[in-house]
Amino acid sequence: MKTMLRFITAGSVDDGKSTLIGRLLHDSKSIFEDQLSAMEKTTKRRGLQGIDLSLLTDGLQAEREQGITIDVAYRYFSTPKRKFIIADTPGHEQYTRNMVTGASTANLAIILIDARRGVLTQTKRHAYLASLVGIPHLVVAVNKMDLVGYSKEAFESIVAEFSDFAARLDIEDIVAIPMSALEGDNVVEKTENMPWYEGETLLSVLENVEREQDIGDFRFPVQWVCRPGQGFRGYMGRIESGSVAVGDEIAVLPSGRNSRIREIHTFDGPLLEAVAPQSVTLLLEEELDISRGDMIVKRDNQPKLSRTFEAMLCWLSEEPLDAKRKYLIKHGTRTSKIVFEKIDYRVNVNSLEQESGIASLSMNDIARVGLRAQHALAADSYAKNRATGSFILIDEFTNNTVAAGMMT
Amino acid sequence: MKKLDHLDILESESIHIMREVAAECANPALLFSGGKDSIVLLRLAEKAFRPARFPFPLLHIDTGHNFPEVIDFRDRRANELGERLIVRSMEDSIKNKRVVLKRHDQSRNAFQSVTLLDAIAEFNFDACLGGARRDEEKARAKERIFSFRDEFGQWDPKNQRPELWDIYNTRVHPGENIRVFPISNWTELDIWQYIRREKLEIPGIYFAHSREVIRRGNGLMPVSHLVKPLEGEKTEKISVRFRTVGDMTCTCPVESIASNLEEIIMETAATRITERGATRMDDQTSDASMELRKREGYF
Incomplete structure (x- = not known):
């Protein structure tokens, strides 16, 4: 079964963020030939050699003219195991706003550090914002290891400094990976340049990080009341968290009225139980006055x-x-x-x-x-x-x- | 407890978006062309609103250059669903001189915007649901799910509303409208996998068939009453399928022997060329073609 993971990349062009995304897409065979040939043309026109992988993430004409990135862009790639959505945010001006926007839907953040420069103010800012927006998984990508001679000591001292700072933040899970996006070390393929590193590659972390099934409190904001005719009165919405089953005792907020789940209706037939983030239609035992904006919750577990x-x-x-x-x-x-x-x-x-x-x-x-x-x-x-x-x-x-x- | 796969999660997100539109917009429409993405949109609308009828009509902007099989399919599908289909055609815009073409057989893709904006004004639509995806093109990758257009129908990429979590701000001033893309986060492969999973019927030209084509540039042009070989070009008959179905004068098929969904999915997973790169002549004129069309009010 193929699952899905949304993640954000934080860092500036100087850290090699665009190159990292380009590398991830390229080595997972998600870059297409016509994109490659367009990139090659542009690289040549700018008087450079080879293919600049960072061009892939340049979007709009206005940005290309000014050589900047103005907004959050979404990229997609997939492996047989998982579909990935990357929120790619620019690293300079309006950074906070863009990162918060991109991070709001992400479950993992990659924070890039240039191995030559170590933990910067920007790194701390990125880590803080990731924790503020409640991202449970953080990957610290110590990039450009090729430029510090693939030194284990350099990597370990950066990780130690970052861990010191991160202890003040509320992040469940932090993994650090030494890599070179330019050379492809530890991005998709494990490298022989750093035999001392025994951990996973970046792609392997992305593919295997736990996407815990939501077993939280049942919360169902009503989006739309469906009353096509006599006898059917359904409350449409998406289960934001937790799960619900036929027969469950529920309360409707803010009125506080009680009822029980009579049916969980879907286009594909009724369900006995449904779980976040499914979109369903709930039918209740009693006729209550419920409208958009109300929230259906379990009677014994209320916000x-x-x-x-x-x-x-x-x-x-x-x-x-x-x-x-x-x-x-x-x-x-x-x-x-x-x-x-x-x-x-x-x-x-x-x-x-x-x-x-x-x-x-x-x-x-x-x-x-x-x-x-x-x-x-x-x-x-x-x-x-x-x-x-x-x-x-x-x-x-x-x-x-x-x-x-x-x-x- | 049910384990949800990537298609379940994408589907639920799309249903949620459609219901937000129904609940918060006064007078929405769903753009239905008979193409695969809008076929998926219709299935998602069924999932979102049945047993009720759709809370919006279907709208098609007919360039007059569409493949006849696709138009037949469009009418049949709308009929099966029992939903109202509004068609506004570019032929009328041309007759009324709202659109002036240099040549009758030139690509009409870029001019659809005029007919679309006229239809929006005629019916006073404040939101149009469309089947665009972010993986299609660079400009789309930066577009919001709820994309605002000013009273001239224009998109300003530098001035988009921030979109956080899945809380959508749907408010517009009179005269402005929103384009809403419920399948923004789907890729071409997701679409094909969903069509297979849902056993959706699609027009026959998506499957491999024998067709007379001309090799032009990097693409294959399908021969029709609008596209004839130029001097020095020859036609050949080969097995092709379409990855998109748009204007006949600029939609190119790809060489393929994929005659069923399983084979199309295999090909899509293995393909090395983007959907628009392979099939749209109008996107190849410059690196920024789509962005410019969108700024003019294109979908």
Whole structure:
């Protein structure tokens, strides 16, 4: 059975990030001949030799003209074991915003370190953001090992320094791999240049990292009520976490009314049990007044229902926060209004220091805030549940998405 | 407990996206061309909304240069599903001088945008669901699942809304609209595997058949009333199949003897050329062709 893994690559062009992605696609035979020939042409036109694998990840004309990357791009490759989705984010300006966006759907992050330069401020920033967004698996790719003579000592000292820093963060699983993306060492093929390294190659880690089946709390935000005619009243949505079975005792939030699951309907026939992230239609024993924005949960396992909550917020908009204004919050399938009650502190993403006395937030700022919503929201902490602990803020005048939030 | 494979997860993501559109957009439509990606979209819509009818009509922008087998298939499929199909044709846009072509047989792909934008205005659609995938092309790789167009139907790649988790901001101002791509994260191989798994019927020209073609550039041009050999070119009859079915004047088949889904999947897994690289003459004119068309309002 083929499974799926979404991951993000963090690092700058100088760390060889584009080359690494190019290498991964190339050695797993996911680059096509017409892409190769286009890359070869461009490399030649720029007066260079061979094929520059980093060209593969250059996207838009505007970027090619300016030689920069402006946004998150998604790449796809697959091996017989797994389908992979890479969120490829640029390493410089607007970094925080782009990395948070790319990381929000990822289960693994690759953090690139140039073996010659070691752990930099940027490395710490990347690791912090990965932990903030709740990525459970981190691969520290110590790249350009060919330029430090494949030295075991160089690798070990970088790993030691990184581990020291990472101990302050909340990341479940960290693996470090010495590699050279340019030479292909330990990316897809195991290298003979570093016989002292006994661990896995990058691809092997990506293929084997545990994608734990979600056995968390059952959470089902109602997306759409299906009433095609007499006798059928189904609540459509996706199981965000946990599982549900026919006969389960449920509660509907925010009303708190109770019922039991009568049927789990799908186009392919009824199910006795369904599990995250399946999209299904739930039918209940009782006729309750349920609409979009409500959440179906198990009676004996309910999230917190509250109008006020605290969250880590990443400000995404070029327009700074006006803390006196109301914003829209979209949380699951519910949209409501919120006001800011307080800004506790802003995180300096380079030093991890907390800066207090903050009145507004600008693009790329990360802060801990207190919010009050117009309606009660059924929510879990983000650390416990990425789906029911996350939200976005929308400016109701421009309609722009201005912030991403994670409930604490 | 059921183990979910990559197709289950992709399917569920797509259903979730479609239901968000149905719930939050006032007047959506689903773009259905009779091609394989939009055939998959229709199956996903069945999964998302049955036993109810679709909460949107199907819309096809007919270039007038489509393969007749595909048009027959389009009508039959819409009929089987019992869903409403709206067709707006470029012929009408040409008659009304909304589109002025230099030659009648030139590729109409780039001009579809005019007819599409006119249809959007006519029916006041605020969202169009489409079957584009990010693996198709560089510009698509950077496009959001919910992609906003200004009142001129234009896409601004530098000014896209950040898209986090699977919380979609669907709000638009009057006159603006959204293109929504529920199968953004699917690849060509995923599509074929899903067609096999769901036993979906597809137009016959996707399977290997004998066809008269002309070798032109790196591609094979199918001979038709619109495409005739130029001086010095000769035609030959070989076994081909189509990987995409678009405008007859710029959609090229590939040499193939894959006559069933199993063989197509084998070929797709082993192929060394991208889908658009092999089959679209209009994407080969420059490295940025798709990006430019999208900025003009192309799908």
